Amino acid sequence: MDSIQFSVTIYALISLLTLFFLVAWLRRKPLPPGPMGWPIIGNMLMMDQLSHHGLARLAEKYGGILHLKMGYSHAIAVSSPEVAREILQEQDHIFANRSTTIAITYLTYNLVDMAFADYGPFWRQMRKLSVMKLFSRKRAESWDSVRDEVDAMVKSTAVNSGSPVNLGELVFSLTHDIIYRAAFGSISHESKEEFISILQEYTKLFIAPHLADFIPWLGFIDPAGLNTRLPAARAALDRFIDKVIDDHLRKRKKIRDQNADKDMVDEMLEFYNEEGKVNETEMLTRDNIKAIIMDIMFGGTETVASAIEWALAELMHTPEALKRVQQELANVVGLERRVEEADLEKLTYFKCVIKETLRLHPPIPIAPHKSSADTTVMGYHIPKGARVMVNVYAINRDKNYWEDPNTFNPSRFLQNGAPDFRGSNYEFLSFGAGRRSCPGMQLGLYTMEMALVHLLHCFTWKLPNGMKPSEINMEDVFGLTAPKAIRLVAVPTPRLSCPLY
Numbered sequence: 414m415d416s417i418q419f420s421v422t423i424y425a426l427i428s429l430l431t432l433f434f435l436v437a438w439l440r441r442k443p444l445p446p447g448p449m450g451w452p453i454i455g456n457m458l459m460m461d462q463l464s465h466h467g468l469a470r471l472a473e474k475y476g477g478i479l480h481l482k483m484g485y486s487h488a489i490a491v492s493s494p495e496v497a498r499e500i501l502q503e504q505d506h507i508f509a510n511r512s513t514t515i516a517i518t519y520l521t522y523n524l525v526d527m528a529f530a531d532y533g534p535f536w537r538q539m540r541k542l543s544v545m546k547l548f549s550r551k552r553a554e555s556w557d558s559v560r561d562e563v564d565a566m567v568k569s570t571a572v573n574s575g576s577p578v579n580l581g582e583l584v585f586s587l588t589h590d591i592i593y594r595a596a597f598g599s600i601s602h603e604s605k606e607e608f609i610s611i612l613q614e615y616t617k618l619f620i621a622p623h624l625a626d627f628i629p630w631l632g633f634i635d636p637a638g639l640n641t642r643l644p645a646a647r648a649a650l651d652r653f654i655d656k657v658i659d660d661h662l663r664k665r666k667k668i669r670d671q672n673a674d675k676d677m678v679d680e681m682l683e684f685y686n687e688e689g690k691v692n693e694t695e696m697l698t699r700d701n702i703k704a705i706i707m708d709i710m711f712g713g714t715e716t717v718a719s720a721i722e723w724a725l726a727e728l729m730h731t732p733e734a735l736k737r738v739q740q741e742l743a744n745v746v747g748l749e750r751r752v753e754e755a756d757l758e759k760l761t762y763f764k765c766v767i768k769e770t771l772r773l774h775p776p777i778p779i780a781p782h783k784s785s786a787d788t789t790v791m792g793y794h795i796p797k798g799a800r801v802m803v804n805v806y807a808i809n810r811d812k813n814y815w816e817d818p819n820t821f822n823p824s825r826f827l828q829n830g831a832p833d834f835r836g837s838n839y840e841f842l843s844f845g846a847g848r849r850s851c852p853g854m855q856l857g858l859y860t861m862e863m864a865l866v867h868l869l870h871c872f873t874w875k876l877p878n879g880m881k882p883s884e885i886n887m888e889d890v891f892g893l894t895a896p897k898a899i900r901l902v903a904v905p906t907p908r909l910s911c912p913l914y
């Protein structure tokens with residue numbers, strides 16, 4: 414082949430390839446609708462609208478699936494049950510990764526936990542361990558710690574009867590105590606204080622976006638000081654949990670010899686090997702153990718506490734519902750004894766109160782997912798690596814599925830065939846659905862039910878200083894969870910004729 418022929422052939426090949434890619438690009442489905450962005454930064458100026466409220470407002474304009482360009486990355490907000498079904502059921506295998514940030518990656522020791530690990534053999538292994546060993550109903554110690562700590566809460570409330578009780582603080586301290594005990598066994602007051610301050614810094618860092626998450630070459634601009642705060646926070650956690658692990662390793666022999674109760678750290682140490690590679694040998698390293706502990710702390714404390722506080726706030730805000738649930742308790746249990754676990758199944762209206770609270774106030778208002786491949790959803794192109802925000806808050810209030818969606822009305826769940834939150838009704842996604850749905854649902858529900866049923870049965874609650882129900886502030890704040898913006902305060906008086914402790 415002479416050089417002219419060679420050049421023509423190369424030219425023809427390049428033209429064909431260009432044409433092929435051009436046609437493929439032109440035939441590609443469009444991105445979902447969304448607001449216009451700026452060059453390079455895209456929609457980053459709308460960052461403050463990425464809360465469940467902001468995205469719900471945008472969905473009213475753009476629909477159940479909308480697209481935002483955040484610097485170099487694509488973000489998709491899902492706000493309708495139909496789109497959620499497509500993402501969490503039909504294409505669950507493509508959307509089973511979590512979207513993460515630089516902060517989350519660093520704080521989870523490079524995603525070696527369960528909540529943020531990419532979907533695959535490693536995540537499966539971690540999930541199996543958590544479901545079977547840590548959150549399982551068979552692990553009686555976790556369930557015992559719920560009962561004991563609820564008893565302690567009833568006692569401390571009874572001691573304060575007649576005076577205003579900050580119910581928000583009460584239930585947050587309850588869930589912290591339950592999870593600490595379940596995770597670490599006994600823990601001193603000073604250690605608990607130290608751990609709470611580590612958790613508080615983690616909570617702030619987890620939701621702090623870094624400019625480099627969206628425009629990687631701008632990492633040197635760091636107004637929130639993440640480049641120094643991240644290593645400091647992780648070093649504090651290392652110091653704390655290394656000591657916990659060493660103490661547990663020392664006590665290990667005693668536990669085996671005396672057949673004593675095991676906490677979650679003991680359970681994980683059964684699989685401990687510093688050199689372990691989880692997917693090959695089913696072993697856990699220290700980093701795995703630390704990262705899983707943080708999953709449990711974040712998954713199991715604020716979620717449950719905010720749900721209990723919201724249930725009490727909604728009931729006090731809707732006195733007919735409060736009266737009805739307490740009347741049911743008086744009829745089914747009676748005012749001569751405290752509630753027992755076996756009573757729960759007979760408390761039909763109480764169960765509806767739990768469901769209605771979780772519908773209106775899903776503790777995790779946005780479930781973060783990520784696409785692992787290019788795909789098409791509802792006729793729109795979703796690029797590989799897009800951050801997918803499933804707006805559970807907006808979906809649970811979709812007016813096409815729920816009558817009077819913003820009203821607290823537990824009776825809606827008395828109807829036959831009412832939706833449930835166990836993952837097959839895509840209009841009720843409080844625990845998520847599909848592969849990444851909540852593994853702590855049973856433990857979370859049990860804690861919520863036990864705390865709430867005792868507070869409602871043992872005490873009559875009045876608002877302080879003549880406050881009217883309509884004056885309760887019902888706003889939330891957006892973070893990892895969406896708790897009440899202003900804590901609920903109410904005055905308890907004992908309701909039963911038997912002693913409370």
Ligand code: HEM
Nearest residue numbers: 528708712713716777780843844845846849850851853857
């Ligand atoms: C009322 C209580 C709770 C609610 C409403 C709740 C809700 C959720 C939701 C919505 C998700 C994300 C689902 C998705 O992406 O589709 C999730 C994941 C998770 N939850 Fe819960 N949760 C609760 C309690 C708990 C408890 C008590 C624990 C542990 C002690 C826990 C541990 C986790 C973990 C580890 C994940 C991540 C699972 C994974 O990515 O594979 N949760 N939860």
